[in-house]
Amino acid sequence: MNSKSQAEPKRPGTADPSWVRIALIATALVFLSLFLFIPVIAVFAEALQKGIGAYFAAIVDPEARAAIRLTLMTAAIAVPLNVTFGIAASWVIARFDFPGKQTLLTLIDIPFSVSPVIAGMLFVLLLGVRAPLGGWLANHGIRIIFAEPGIVLATIFVTFPLAARELIPIMQAVGSEEEEAAIVLGAGGWQMFFRVTLPNVKWGLLYGMVLCNARAMGEFGAVSVVSGHIRGHTNTMPLYVEILYNDYQFAAAFAVSSLLTLLAIATLVAKYYLERRVVPVKQEQEEPVVKVAA
Amino acid sequence: MSIELRNISKKFGDFVAVDNINLHIETGELVALLGLSGSGKTTLLRIIAGLETPDTGEVLFHGEDASDVSVRERKVGFVFQHYALFRHMTVFENVAFGLRVVPRNARPAEAEIARRVHELLKLVQLDFLADRFPSQLSGGQRQRVALARTLAVEPKVLLLDEPFGALDAKVRQELRRWLRRLHDEIKITSVFVTHDQEEALELANRIVVMNQGRIEQIGSAEEVYHHPANAFVYNFLGNVNLFHGRIENGRVFLGDTAVELENTHAHAHPETGKAVLYVRPHLLEIVLRPNGKQTFPATVKSINPAGPQVKVELVAEWGDMVQVEISHERNQTLHLETGANVFLKPKEQKLFVYQI
Numbered sequence: 001m002n003s004k005s006q007a008e009p010k011r012p013g014t015a016d017p018s019w020v021r022i023a024l025i026a027t028a029l030v031f032l033s034l035f036l037f038i039p040v041i042a043v044f045a046e047a048l049q050k051g052i053g054a055y056f057a058a059i060v061d062p063e064a065r066a067a068i069r070l071t072l073m074t075a076a077i078a079v080p081l082n083v084t085f086g087i088a089a090s091w092v093i094a095r096f097d098f099p100g101k102q103t104l105l106t107l108i109d110i111p112f113s114v115s116p117v118i119a120g121m122l123f124v125l126l127l128g129v130r131a132p133l134g135g136w137l138a139n140h141g142i143r144i145i146f147a148e149p150g151i152v153l154a155t156i157f158v159t160f161p162l163a164a165r166e167l168i169p170i171m172q173a174v175g176s177e178e179e180e181a182a183i184v185l186g187a188g189g190w191q192m193f194f195r196v197t198l199p200n201v202k203w204g205l206l207y208g209m210v211l212c213n214a215r216a217m218g219e220f221g222a223v224s225v226v227s228g229h230i231r232g233h234t235n236t237m238p239l240y241v242e243i244l245y246n247d248y249q250f251a252a253a254f255a256v257s258s259l260l261t262l263l264a265i266a267t268l269v270a271k272y273y274l275e276r277r278v279v280p281v282k283q284e285q286e287e288p289v290v291k292v293a294a
Numbered sequence: 295m296s297i298e299l300r301n302i303s304k305k306f307g308d309f310v311a312v313d314n315i316n317l318h319i320e321t322g323e324l325v326a327l328l329g330l331s332g333s334g335k336t337t338l339l340r341i342i343a344g345l346e347t348p349d350t351g352e353v354l355f356h357g358e359d360a361s362d363v364s365v366r367e368r369k370v371g372f373v374f375q376h377y378a379l380f381r382h383m384t385v386f387e388n389v390a391f392g393l394r395v396v397p398r399n400a401r402p403a404e405a406e407i408a409r410r411v412h413e414l415l416k417l418v419q420l421d422f423l424a425d426r427f428p429s430q431l432s433g434g435q436r437q438r439v440a441l442a443r444t445l446a447v448e449p450k451v452l453l454l455d456e457p458f459g460a461l462d463a464k465v466r467q468e469l470r471r472w473l474r475r476l477h478d479e480i481k482i483t484s485v486f487v488t489h490d491q492e493e494a495l496e497l498a499n500r501i502v503v504m505n506q507g508r509i510e511q512i513g514s515a516e517e518v519y520h521h522p523a524n525a526f527v528y529n530f531l532g533n534v535n536l537f538h539g540r541i542e543n544g545r546v547f548l549g550d551t552a553v554e555l556e557n558t559h560a561h562a563h564p565e566t567g568k569a570v571l572y573v574r575p576h577l578l579e580i581v582l583r584p585n586g587k588q589t590f591p592a593t594v595k596s597i598n599p600a601g602p603q604v605k606v607e608l609v610a611e612w613g614d615m616v617q618v619e620i621s622h623e624r625n626q627t628l629h630l631e632t633g634a635n636v637f638l639k640p641k642e643q644k645l646f647v648y649q650i
Contacts, residue, residue: 177374177376177378178378178379178380178381180345180372180374180378181372181374181378181379181380181443182380182391182395183345183365183366184343184345184365184366184370184371184372184444185391185392185395185443185444185446185447186366186392186395186396186447187366187391187395188366188395191395195380195391195395196380199380199382200381200382
């Protein structure tokens with residue numbers, strides 16, 4: 001550092017004039033405040049509008065507790081299934097070339113491209129009491145639609161691609177050489193999987209789980225169609241919020257909403273943390289930096 | 295353990311990677327598979343390891359068919375081109391991996407594992423790095439860790455895929471000598487793949503020159519270098535000048551001039567045909583006066599005196615570019631300058647003739 005460069009700082013050739021930078025940053029901040037910060041604050045303000053006592057009363061209400069329980073149960077079933085499928089699908093896609101691979105990739109994305117409401121309708125058409133399959137199940141005492149199984153099924157459908165989509169690029173970047181090395185060194189299939197494959201993708205997998213969990217708990221459209229809105233039985237948290245809101249119980253509605261908002265914030269924090277762990281793995285693969293350590 | 299390959303072929307789609315290869319490797323040999331990329335040498339190595347299944351043919355270890363023996367039971371050590379170290383494990387854990395995945399009843403005790411790992415790390419002179427992660431090592435160090443990891447399971451055969459390919463020239467030379475010494479010490483049957491003819495010539499007992507999935511020649515460094523089986527081998531092992539001409543009734547014509555040649559290593563060839571004359575740059579002499587029909591005229595284009603030899607680039611009378619290497623002393627006696635008209639005299643050449 002010489003004194004001259006400090007005396008007259010020069011704008012690097014790639015930087016924009018200061019007014020452009022200020023304008024862009026200001027636009028971004030205004031936009032963020034309008035669409036993110038103010039609504040989040042509003043949720044909590046509305047929830048606490050009638051005091052902290054009313055807030056907790058709304059949350060411990062039996063119907064609210066039932067909704068929370070159903071939401072947690074749905075996520076507890078959907079996330080492990082999603083993770084299992086995600087690992088299997090991404091491994092197959094990243095490691096093998098087979099006819100129909102591109103089709104499989106497209107199929108995995110269908111839940112993203114289809115409106116959740118249509119996904120819900122699809123289950124009603126397939127498993128409703130009037131459909132042959134649904135009728136047969138109903139005759140055997142199994143209810144899917146307007147019952148918990150339908151909600152779980154719909155949630156699994158809409159969260160289907162999340163873990164797989166996250167894992168495929170990581171698996172591809174990591175490559176199969178380490179797995180081959182493990183096998184040549186005498187490892188069995190499961191040993192290879194738990195000692196080499198899984199540790200290499202663990203951060204990506206956790207990230208996929210966080211996203212999947214957030215979506216599973218927050219899903220509205222598909223679940224709304226198959227739920228039937230039976231209070232205390234088939235209401236998940238988002239559905240319960242809607243019912244409260246339509247009943248003009250605004251404080252209670254926002255109290256339950258605030259729980260979902262907290263979940264969203266926790267997800268964001270986890271996402272931020274996990275992304276920082278995932279990225280170095282990817283970079284190391286692209287550019288094997290040779291540092292002389294000795 | 296000896297290795298025998300019988301009629302091995304492998305296709306990827308329409309691409310023939312390995313085309314009917316037969317090869318026998320003796321116990322304790324150090325063999326190089328030498329060829330350009332795409333010549334099938336890595337595929338062949340992976341077939342030996344069991345990482346790739348041949349379409350036809352069989353691999354025999356110690357005279358026994360290994361076709362149905364799985365990779366983990368073959369007792370081969372495979373060193374990958376990009377090392378394939380487990381990036382989430384320390385150097386110690388990497389080397390210990392092969393010992394830890396042994397079935398529980400045969401697994402060595404923890405203290406025994408630690409002893410073996412440190413012994414191997416000492417062998418590759420990296421014991422002080424046991425707690426580092428692969429990303430904290432240099433390329434040469436990673437390669438040595440990969441080797442130690444492979445040796446930990448006491449393989450009967452060591453297979454190395456471009457072991458020094460990703461290293462810079464200086465480190466490569468060092469590791470090459472080190473590997474040679476290691477092989478002399480532990481005498482394990484080894485096969486390595488390389489595209490670097492110098493590496494193959496320096497390191498291997500025998501060299502297998504491969505091209506387009508086939509073996510062009512098998513022999514010692516001396517044999518493949520001085521007695522190449524064909525034009526490809528000669529061309530591949532070192533720099534070479536090509537002179538396109540023709541042969542008529544045993545007389546070689548380059549351009550319109552008939553050239554009489556001494557010391558020609560010609561292969562059995564038709565008396566008449568298209569001829570290609572191969573001369574290594576250091577086997578061409580520059581003279582200032584013509585000497586009968588053994589010389590041909592050329593013009594100096596550039597002179598590069600950097601290095602142990604002076605590299606002179608010339609244009610032959612009929613338009614071909616010619617590379618010549620002469621000693622610094624010779625350069626000083628000749629007083630060469632760009633644009634000078636001189637004569638070239640091959641000291642030794644190979645003549646390969648093709649039927650028209």
